[in-house]
Amino acid sequence: MLDNLTDLIEKWAIDKNLHEAAPEKQMLKLMEEVGELAQGLAKNNQEQVIDSIGDVxxxxxILSMQMRMAIGDCxxxxxxxxxxxxxKMVNGVFVKEGDLP
Known part of the structure; x- marks a missing residue:
């Protein structure tokens, strides 16, 4: 299912010529969407969280397309x-073995 949706996203991006736009601008868009995700989490707004994860x-x-990479490969x-x-989990965050004290 995700592969099909990714194909649809890529087609949409090509139709809008977004795949040729500047990756730096797309990075700014990514930060905007991550901010909305953080806001949704902070406000316990599940609908906003779901929408924001999809937007990210x-x-x-699209950023991967602009960088001539495939999102699946990444x-x-x-x-x-x-x-x-x-x-192990430390205060609710997974810390990889090499970063443990």
Whole structure:
């Protein structure tokens, strides 16, 4: 399902010529969307959180296109980094083994 949605996002971005826009501008858009996500979390607004997570994915998909990368490849590489990561929860945050005191 996510692959299909990603294809639709990419098509939409191409139709709007966003894939050729400046990545620096898209990065600003990403920060805006992350700010809205933080606001939704702070206000315990689940609808805003859901919308913001989706918006962040859309913006990251377009940013990856602008950088001539595939979002799936980026996610795969990130997963390969964390797949065997060891660590523990500290005050509700996962801290990787190498960063533990």
């Amino acid at each position: 994915y859309v913006v990251l998909t 996610v795969e590489q990130a997963y390969e980094e964390i797949a065997d990561r060891k660590g």
